[in-house]
Each structure stands twice: as structure tokens, then as C-alpha cells.
Amino acid sequence: MSGARLVEGGSGTAGGGPGAAGAATARYRIAVIAGDGIGQEVVPAAIECLDVVAERHDIVFDWHQLDWGSDYYRSHGRMMPVDGLDRLAEHDAIFLGAVGVPDIPDVETLWGLLIPIRRRFEQYVNLRPVRSLPGVSSPLAGTEPVDIVIVRENNEGEYSEVGGRLYRGTEDEVAIQESIFTKRGITRVARYAARLAADRRAAGHAGRLTSATKSNGIVHTMPFWDEVVRGVLAGFPDVTTDSELIDALAASLVLRPHRYDVIVASNLFGDILSDLAGAITGSIGCAPSANLNPDGRHPSMFEPVHGSAPDIAGQGIANPIGQIWSGALMLDALGHPDAATDLVAAFEAALAGGARTRDIGGSASTAEVAAAVRAHLETTAA
Structure with missing residues (x-):
């Protein structure tokens, strides 16, 4: 695991809070595996929110997109390259969407990607917070x-x-x-x-x-x-x-x-x-998880609990909260609890304001929920 790199100089905003001039910027290499099904939709939505909160807290994410998953399996007969785990080891964290499709046995998809990552990097704690959320019954x-x-x-x-x-x-x-x-x-x-x-x-x-x-x-x-x-x-x-x-x-x-x-x-x-x-x-669509290597010798991996949900994939209606919340867990694990708190507060405010997908009683799209989260982050920063 390469660890955070600090770069002198912030964004030049006034005051002594996040983004203050002269502050050190933390930079992280993040491996992104959107994977299958709705992972392709909720991962980009979450990354947009993470980039907004990162800017507020002098954090830079270098997102490294990896096209591994079931489509890769169909082309190459395996879920990731032979040297996939070695490539992941060069990153500070792994941001995963979902794995699994109906036409490929789970023993191939899960044991070809998710479980080898958990074991190679000794991610022996799977942390899964669950709590009542505003506006979600x-x-x-x-x-x-x-x-x-x-x-x-x-x-x-x-x-x-x-x-x-x-x-x-x-x-x-x-x-x-x-x-x-x-x-x-x-x-x-x-x-x-x-x-x-x-x-x-x-x-x-x-x-x-x-x-x-x-x-x-x-x-x-x-x-x-x-x-x-x-x-x-x-x-x-x-x-x-x-x-x-x-x-x-x-x-x-x-x-x-x-x-x-x-x-x-x-x-x-x-x-x-x-x-x-x-x-x-209310919905496992809101549930996050962190696969942690608490000792910090290897990268940890962050993914929502909900899986690939092939029945709604491609419709733009997937709930992005589980993925966004997983991003907050990543911020916390990387040593930025204030940024994590801001991101959680933003998606809670978005939910309370009515930006909810249909699985939790709303009618908003994936993109609309993510936009509401970003708007709360930007309003708070202003």
C-alpha cells in the first residue's frame, strides 16, 4: 500500500478551514472497479460526490478505472488479469461497485474477483453500519x-x-x-x-x-x-x-x-x-460496507451491500446511497473523519429533502439523488 502523499498548497480559499491557502493536500490512488449491473451506475454517481467533498477538505483522488468484472470474464475467461492483485496493491484503497450476473455462476464471479481481494489483502474486518436515515421509513x-x-x-x-x-x-x-x-x-x-x-x-x-x-x-x-x-x-x-x-x-x-x-x-x-x-x-440499497485491513499494510476495499441488482440495471433508478456511504467509510479509513461526516450529512439532508429512489418510497433517479447530495455539499461549503 503506497499511502497518502501530501502536496503543499491548497485551493486558495480564505480562512483557516478546509481548503485554506498553504494547507497540505492529501492525494490518494484509488482503484475503481464498477463491475457489474448497477455498479456501473452508482459508482460514477458516488465518485462525483466524493470529488466535491474532497475539494472541500484538501483531498485529491486519483481514480484509476479498471474494467474488470463479468464483461472482462466473457472476453478473457477470468474476472481480472493474472496480475490484477499486484496492480491493486499499488493503490491506497479499492472502490468497488458490484459483482455478479445471472448467466455466469457466482463461483466464477465472486471467487474470481471479490473474495481473492479480501483474502490477499487480509481485509479481515467487514464493517457494515446500519442506521435509521431521514425520510426513509x-x-x-x-x-x-x-x-x-x-x-x-x-x-x-x-x-x-x-x-x-x-x-x-x-x-x-x-x-x-x-x-x-x-x-x-x-x-x-x-x-x-x-x-x-x-x-x-x-x-x-x-x-x-x-x-x-x-x-x-x-x-x-x-x-x-x-x-x-x-x-x-x-x-x-x-x-x-x-x-x-x-x-x-x-x-x-x-x-x-x-x-x-x-x-x-x-x-x-x-x-x-x-x-x-x-x-x-428501509432498504439494503442504503447499506454500505468496508472491507478493512486494520493494520494498514494493504489497501482496504469499500463497496455497497446491495449487489449487482440485474433486474433494475441500466434503468437509472438504482439507489446510490449505499455506494456514497461506502465512500464516506473510505474517507474515514484514510484518516479524514471530518470529510466523511460532511458526506454523510449531505446524503442525509438529500434524503430528508425528498431525493429518494423508488426502493425507499421516492421517484428520483440515481443521477437526481447524487445531484442533490452534491448540491448540499456545495451549499454548505458556500
Whole structure:
């Protein structure tokens, strides 16, 4: 990972705030993979918003567009070039849209692009914040405001490559899929979640950490998960902790979502819970995620949760909020929390003002929502 480069001299605006003359400009190389389906639409919309907020905060993004994805697969038989991961390693972050199309098996699209990136760059934390947004109604009647962060283990667990199929095409065909849980893997994601809960407690949140498990039915890996998580959390006495079985947790997340603050979960459980939580707050079209290498030795990757949505691709109606919010997570991870806050405030103001796509009860297009976000950024700057 190359790291930010500082360039002397700002934009010359008066005052001592963002853009002040003489300020150092942070410059980042960002790999952009719009990918498939609506990724082709929401990524450009988000980049337009990111460029506006970046200018306000003396940040320059050098966007490097990479045409990798299913179209590339159709032409080359693979989702990215042979040296694709080496090329990505030269960037400070990766901005991804979506991966997947109906006519190519997911085992080719996801395992040919998304998952190798997560594993090569040790992006072992998949951070998925979920919260109630202005103007976006929940499908749950009478729901109190929700503000949850799901910390999903992102490199091992149920999504391992260990296994196979035997006796294909016969009555004796067998499929074997091994779950891989390591002490190191559980420890580092639990420690990240505990630190996050402690930070949120200091910021006025509940500071409550819930661990998702299924140790009453999965006899080896889940009790091991519980033991390691308990050992980590013993070092965080100020964090309120509990452990809930995944089935009960899923039900409780629907019935009482407001009682949760930070949830730490394995790869599969975290994936399912975050989609559920996004739907509870109105639409997974608004849900962002960050695939983080917290140690900073490799680039992290930022992508919305919603996927490629081929049923609406090309119509210009996709919700860009998940992609824009993922951009805010990227700003925060790169060390610019004020810029991230500005971007979140801008899309919240746009939503509150009625700029909403049809999945959240509006009629605005992708471009119209992005334009509203930019307008709020520009108005605030003025």
C-alpha cells in the first residue's frame, strides 16, 4: 500500500478551514472497479460526490478505472488479469461497485474477483453500519431509531475453500464444505469489535457488544468461537457484552433492533445479519460496507451491500446511497473523519429533502439523488 502523499498548497480559499491557502493536500490512488449491473451506475454517481467533498477538505483522488468484472470474464475467461492483485496493491484503497450476473455462476464471479481481494489483502474486518436515515421509513411499525454496526469476520469461517464434490452425476454424489476457524482469526475480529464498542461508548452510544453464535447446534467451531471471544472481551471490562444464538438473534433483531449497538459475527452469520438489518431500516440499497485491513499494510476495499441488482440495471433508478456511504467509510479509513461526516450529512439532508429512489418510497433517479447530495455539499461549503 503506497499511502497518502501530501502536496503543499491548497485551493486558495480564505480562512483557516478546509481548503485554506498553504494547507497540505492529501492525494490518494484509488482503484475503481464498477463491475457489474448497477455498479456501473452508482459508482460514477458516488465518485462525483466524493470529488466535491474532497475539494472541500484538501483531498485529491486519483481514480484509476479498471474494467474488470463479468464483461472482462466473457472476453478473457477470468474476472481480472493474472496480475490484477499486484496492480491493486499499488493503490491506497479499492472502490468497488458490484459483482455478479445471472448467466455466469457466482463461483466464477465472486471467487474470481471479490473474495481473492479480501483474502490477499487480509481485509479481515467487514464493517457494515446500519442506521435509521431521514425520510426513509422502516417496514417495521413503531420502530425506534436504529444505529448498529455489524463487524463480520471476513477471511475465514464458513466461506473457506476447503472441501469438494465426489462421484458427480451419480446417486452417490457428495458435497463437503469445511468451516475454518482459527484462534488468530477470531481474536483479531473480536478485538476490533470490542475496541469499536468502547469507542462508541465514549461517544455516547450504549457500548454494548453482542456475539452471534450457534454453539448449541454446531458442536466444534461455535463453542471455539465463544471461548476465544470471551477471552478477548475479558480485556474490555467497560464494554457490556453478551452472546446470542443466531436464530434468536435474527428474531430479536426484527422485534427489537434498537437494543443492539455492535454485533460481531462469523463470515456467514455476519453476512446474513447485515442484510437483514439493512432491510429493517428501509432498504439494503442504503447499506454500505468496508472491507478493512486494520493494520494498514494493504489497501482496504469499500463497496455497497446491495449487489449487482440485474433486474433494475441500466434503468437509472438504482439507489446510490449505499455506494456514497461506502465512500464516506473510505474517507474515514484514510484518516479524514471530518470529510466523511460532511458526506454523510449531505446524503442525509438529500434524503430528508425528498431525493429518494423508488426502493425507499421516492421517484428520483440515481443521477437526481447524487445531484442533490452534491448540491448540499456545495451549499454548505458556500
